[in-house]
Each structure stands twice: as structure tokens, then as C-alpha cells.
Amino acid sequence: MNLGRMNKHIASSFRTPSSFVTFRFARLQNSLNAQATFLLRSKADLSLVEWRLIQSLRMFENASMTELSGHVQMDKGQLSRKISAMVKKGLLRVEKDKHDQRVQHLHLTEKAQRLSDQMMPTMEARQTLLLADVPEDDLATFYRVLEKIEEASKIRDIE
Amino acid sequence: MNLGRMNKHIASSFRTPSSFVTFRFARLQNSLNAQATFLLRSKADLSLVEWRLIQSLRMFENASMTELSGHVQMDKGQLSRKISAMVKKGLLRVEKDKHDQRVQHLHLTEKAQRLSDQMMPTMEARQTLLLADVPEDDLATFYRVLEKIEEASKIRDIE
DNA sequence: ACAAATTAGTTGACCTGTCAAATTATTTCA
DNA sequence: TGAAATAATTTGACAGGTCAACTAATTTGT
Numbered sequence: 001m002n003l004g005r006m007n008k009h010i011a012s013s014f015r016t017p018s019s020f021v022t023f024r025f026a027r028l029q030n031s032l033n034a035q036a037t038f039l040l041r042s043k044a045d046l047s048l049v050e051w052r053l054i055q056s057l058r059m060f061e062n063a064s065m066t067e068l069s070g071h072v073q074m075d076k077g078q079l080s081r082k083i084s085a086m087v088k089k090g091l092l093r094v095e096k097d098k099h100d101q102r103v104q105h106l107h108l109t110e111k112a113q114r115l116s117d118q119m120m121p122t123m124e125a126r127q128t129l130l131l132a133d134v135p136e137d138d139l140a141t142f143y144r145v146l147e148k149i150e151e152a153s154k155i156r157d158i159e
Numbered sequence: 160m161n162l163g164r165m166n167k168h169i170a171s172s173f174r175t176p177s178s179f180v181t182f183r184f185a186r187l188q189n190s191l192n193a194q195a196t197f198l199l200r201s202k203a204d205l206s207l208v209e210w211r212l213i214q215s216l217r218m219f220e221n222a223s224m225t226e227l228s229g230h231v232q233m234d235k236g237q238l239s240r241k242i243s244a245m246v247k248k249g250l251l252r253v254e255k256d257k258h259d260q261r262v263q264h265l266h267l268t269e270k271a272q273r274l275s276d277q278m279m280p281t282m283e284a285r286q287t288l289l290l291a292d293v294p295e296d297d298l299a300t301f302y303r304v305l306e307k308i309e310e311a312s313k314i315r316d317i318e
Numbered sequence: 319a320c321a322a323a324t325t326a327g328t329t330g331a332c333c334t335g336t337c338a339a340a341t342t343a344t345t346t347c348a
Numbered sequence: 349t350g351a352a353a354t355a356a357t358t359t360g361a362c363a364g365g366t367c368a369a370c371t372a373a374t375t376t377g378t
Contacts, residue, residue, distance in 0.1 A: 029188045031312040032181050083255050101344045102356040122318045130311045145301040152289045153190040159281045261326040261373045
């Protein structure tokens with residue numbers, strides 16, 4: 001926010017940086033998403049969600065929808081629809097479990113594996129870039145504070 | 160993600176914490192949003208977006224839609240719709256500019272101000288809670304790294 | 319003065335994310 | 349065994365977010 005021209009008597013209670021943690025996270029999150037979306041769209045015509053699912057399936061090949069939903073922390077409903085779309089797009093293949101007809105196992109197609117291989121160097125370069133030149137110590141501190149905030153964000157009982 | 164049972168040959172390239180910055184941010188962001196949403200919904204029947212708009216208007220009373228959209232970094236389309244909804248809900252009042260008929264000025268109603276006053280202590284307590292017990296030094300480092308990542312997230316030209 | 323460019327706001331289309339109810343298949347256990 | 353509980357997935361409804369086209373009012377430049 002533009003602190004410069006805000007009403008003076010109100011601004012005072014907002015001036016400390018600590019009042020802005022959540023605001024800054026939201027902004028950073030937007031920026032990170034925009035960056036990843038841009039890279040994926042321009043180099044592989046994949047959405048961020050598709051990329052995450054593909055990466056997760058590289059790690060957990062043959063996973064069921066419920067397992068996948070746990071790995072990527074995504075709603076099962078959203079996942080169900082996304083999977084249909086990705087099957088239609090030729091990125092996934094679905095197989096029913098032989099012993100439990102409720103379960104379906106998910107597999108990456110050749111196409112998905114090719115796109116993944118093709119994007120990987122860029123995406124890894126990006127992760128490196130994001131933390132380039134940050135000293136080990138600072139990074140450790142950073143993660144420690146992050147974890148602290150994450151814990152505090154689970155508290156529901158305030159006041 | 161559950162590193163425990165991931166395919167071994169893939170896991171290796173994902174094992175360093177640095178590969179997970181963006182993942183951890185996303186998770187933290189979810190958790191923070193859920194917390195704020197819970198507090199606002201249960202204590203004032205406000206959505207997070209409504210809260211942000213109300214706070215922004217406390218700081219920039221009389222702002223136009225375009226100004227507000229700048230302050231909260233929100234799409235003008237989304238904002239336009241949200242404002243209609245908030246007017247209907249009795250939270251905002253709209254006035255046309257006398258000299259420029261295109262512009263509308265936004266004002267909080269009594270109700271919005273009352274709800275804001277009522278929620279403020281909780282929301283400030285929350286911000287404090289999130290960073291409670293984090294030493295000054297660590298916080299400074301934290302913000303420094305955050306800023307670094309924020310800068311790097313603006314780069315589009317990777318590889 | 320007036321056509322062209324710009325600005326404020328609205329609307330439509332579409333994607334993502336969350337919640338809850340519905341459907342189908344499997345398991346439990348009296 | 350077979351009714352009830354549980355589990356996997358689908359579907360519907362709706363809020364949030366992004367993009368682009370559109371309308372109307374104002375400003376610019378000749």
C-alpha cells in the first residue's frame with residue numbers, strides 16, 4: 001500500500017513492518033505465481049497446477065487420486081476435474097485398480113514426461129535464482145521464522 | 160509432500176530444502192488465509208476480501224475505484240463486482256464525483272466502521288501472535304531474505 | 319471545435335479453490 | 349449373510365482471481 005498519502009491518524013497504527021507480514025506474503029505469493037505461470041505457459045503451455053501434478057506424479061508414479069490429493073494438498077473435487085482435463089489434453093492416463101473398482105491409478109503420458117523434462121532445467125534454475133546469494137545462515141534463520149509463522153497460523157483461538 | 164515414500168531416483172533432485180521455497184510459501188499462504196477467513200467469518204461475518212477493502216478505505220477514505228484497485232492490488236473487474244455486492248450488503252456507499260462523471264468515490268457505512276472497530280483488536284492480536292517470540296535480529300534477516308526473493312520473483316528471463 | 323486517444327468503470331468468459339452433497343464400491347460386524 | 353459404516357470419486361454451487369472487450373466521459377492535439 002502507498003503509505004505516503006494515507007490519512008495520518010490512521011497510518012500511525014499501521015506503520016510498523018510487523019503489521020504487514022501477511023500483506024507481504026500475499027504480494028510475494030502473487031509475484032511467484034506470476035513468474036512460474038509465465039515460464040510454464042511460454043515454454044511448455046502448461047498451467048501451474050498441471051506442472052505441480054506432473055511433478056508429483058513423477059515422484060509418486062501410479063498414485064491414486066486420493067493419494068495425489070494428499071501429496072499436493074489439493075481439494076479432491078478440483079483434482080477430479082483437473083484430471084479429466086489433463087486426460088483430454090493427453091497428459092495423463094487413468095487405470096482402474098484390478099481389486100478395488102473405486103480406485104484409479106494415474107500415469108503420465110509420454111507427452112507429459114517430455115514436457116516435464118523440457119521444463120525442468122528452467123524450473124530448477126528458477127529455484128536457485130530465488131535464493132541466489134543468500135548466505136546459509138540467513139537461509140536457516142529464514143526457514144526457522146517461516147516455520148514459526150506457520151505454526152502460529154494454525155491457531156484459531158484468538159482473543 | 161511426503162518425501163518418505165517417493166521414488167528414490169527422483170527424490171534425490173528434490174531433497175534440498177531450497178527446492179521447496181515456493182511450495183512452502185504456498186502452504187503458508189493457505190494456512191494464513193484460512194486463519195484470517197475463520198476469524199473474520201466467525202466474529203464479523205466478513206470475507207477476507209471485504210476486510211481488506213474496508214481497511215484500505217479506512218486509510219484512503221473517499222478513494223475512487225481505480226485508486227482502491229491500486230492500493231489493494233486487485234483487478235478492476237473483480238473490484239467493481241465486489242463493490243456492488245458490498246453496497247448491497249450495506250458496507251459501502253458510493254458517490255459520483257461532481258466534476259468527473261466517470262469517477263465514483265467510496266465511503267464506509269456506519270456498519271462497516273462498527274464491524275471494523277469490532278474486529279481490529281483480534282486482527283492486531285493475530286499479527287502480533289504470528290511474530291511473537293521472534294528475536295529482532297531474526298526478523299530483520301527474515302525480511303531481508305523476503306525482499307531478496309521478492310526481487311528475484313520479478314525476473315522473467317530465465318535461461 | 320472536434321476527431322482521436324485516454325481514462326473510469328462494467329461486463330463476460332474462464333480458471334482456480336473450497337465446501338458439501340451425491341454416487342458407487344468395499345468393508346465391517348451383528 | 350446383509351444392513352450399516354466407510355472409502356474413492358464425481359458433481360454442483362459459489363467465492364476469488366485474471367484477461368479482454370465494451371461503454372461512457374474526459375482530455376489531447378491539430
